[in-house]
Amino acid sequence: MTETNESLALRATAFAAEVHTHQRRKGAAAEPYVNHVIEVGAALAAAGAPLAAILAGLLHDTIEDGDSAGRPVTEAELAERFGEEVAAIVAEVTDDKALPKAERKRLQIEKAPGKSAAARMVKLADKAANLRAITVSPPPSWDLARKRDYIDWAEAVAAGCRGVNPTLEAAFDTALALARTALEDQTLD
Ligand code: ZN
DSSP states (O other): OOOOHHHHHHHHHHHHHHHTTTOBOSSTTOOBHHHHHHHHHHHHHHTTOOHHHHHHHHHTTHHHHHTTTTOOOOHHHHHHHHOHHHHHHHHHTOOOTTSOHHHHHHHHHHHGGGSOHHHHHHHHHHHHHHHHHHHHSOOTTOOHHHHHHHHHHHHHHHHTTOSSOHHHHHHHHHHHHHHHHHHHHHHHO
């Protein structure tokens, strides 16, 4: 029997929940990390993204964070569980943690335009979710300058992801505008 799309999506969600079990978001509310990847997957689905992009959205941090979360995940394991296409998209949006953070952030901007359409969709949805998180529940240790740097960086990465899905772009632009407004309000406080 061929697996249905619903079954695949829920299996990816369950797998992400397992990998991120002990991980929390950096925001003040310390939400379970899996909330973030579900938000990304749901945004992709709502925007009519292809199934492979939705699955990759649910799984987008499993390779990058699996090590630190105590449940290492490889591209080969994802390929076995969810197919080569999904695994390749996740690999495309995975940073090389061997590089210093500043270099990884620079490479995200530089490489975004050369990524596949599905990878750019995942990145747009991911950056929009992160901007919403910074607006609603910012990490307590982040000062205004750090938030502003993050917002500017997310905008630069997203600029290289445009042209693949107007709904995701519009959602990103809304999240960006709200993040900037929230920052201005804090500057005035
Ligand atoms: Zn993410």
